[in-house]
Amino acid sequence: MSPASPPTVPPNGAPAGSPEPPPASALTHWVLTLSCPDRPGIVHAVAGLLAAHGGNITESQQFGDPLSGLFFMRVQVESASPRGELEEALAELAGRFSMTWALDVAGRPMRTLIMGSTAAHCLNDLAFRQRSEKLPVELVAVVSNHTALADLAAFYGIPFHHVPVRRDTKAQAEGRLLELVAELDVELVVLARYMQILSDDLCRALAGRVINIHHSFLPSFKGARPYAQAHDRGVKLIGATAHYVTGELDEGPIIEQDVERVDHTRTVDDLVALGQDVERRALARAVRWHAEHRVLLNAHRTIVFR
Known part of the structure; x- marks a missing residue:
């Protein structure tokens, strides 16, 4: 019995059957800022939402202020998802965390x-x-x-x-x-x-x-x-x-x-x-x-x- 053949790997290096990543020209570099009452799970929820929309986080900073009890976060992310789709998802997340947020194109003058x-x-x-x-x-x-x-x-x-x-x-x-x-x-x-x-x-x-x-x-x-x-x-x-x-x-x-x-x-x-x-x-x-x-x-x- 001959050994199993290794999986075919296309030129881009991804295993056969993997979804093709979107071309660079289809990606938008977004900057997301937010603040809300501090509690466990905020970073996980934000990162999960962005990942669910094909986002690749390129920069992330956060700070929890013990004096005000507020949490602050700034994230830059590349994603092919339309703005309206991201905003709809962020609005739902904001409701769960009593969050104030803003989304813009990174580097826009x-x-x-x-x-x-x-x-x-x-x-x-x-x-x-x-x-x-x-x-x-x-x-x-x-x-x-x-x-x-x-x-x-x-x-x-x-x-x-x-x-x-x-x-x-x-x-x-x-x-x-x-x-x-x-x-x-x-x-x-x-x-x-x-x-x-x-x-x-x-x-x-x-x-x-x-x-x-x-x-x-x-x-x-x-x-x-x-x-x-x-x-x-x-x-x-x-x-x-x-x-x-x-x-x-x-x-x-x-x-x-x-x-x-x-x-x-x-x-x-x-x-x-x-x-x-x-x-x-x-x-x-x-x-x-x-x-x-x-x-x-x-x-x-x-x-x-x-």
Whole structure:
């Protein structure tokens, strides 16, 4: 009796009769973020759901917060399943775990509106990084209460909107901003040294969608001439804080902070130059992490999956 022949193995290496994997062109790379009350079985349930829909997980991070009792997770997965099918399954899972979740295409440029006043360094840095470093944003507009940034916006080919703000026209100016957000399908607003305080109503309307850069470690040195205040106090560290905007001035959930060491030889002008560089770095990281869905809100704090 002759020995049994080995199973035929086709060129792709899979045993005969195995289902053919979908071609790479049919796969979509998704990013899933979620939060829910912490309990056993969440990771197993999410991974099982994705596997049942042909998903191949390429990145996964999770964190259980013992203070809030909440669980946070970010998953990147390749799958050929249609979006509607995945969303239907996720909605059913969310009901079981009291889960808040979001699904998006990984790397999709986020439609972003930048607001500035006269300082150009943050706008210039974000626009340059979008071109040179694939910062995953689509800069759809620059809105300013001055005209100083119009030429820079034109250089990068970004539509510029001059929306003057006075005490008696603040409500109309914010109404115009909301119109632009709706017309341009804006997902993220970045305050790139925009020297106006947003109203509580506007903060609520855009909650979780506005990032600000502040020129110090919050809540130090608020108001005018912050670097002169820092110099007067003889600080040894200068920093910058990127945070979400809330109705509490400069006290929204912090996304990123950066710092530079200084000493007594530094002038106010030195601090300004160093501070602007720190501001650029902190803001760019915060915008990138938000656009990549790496930042999840946890009450007054953030979970950042870097």
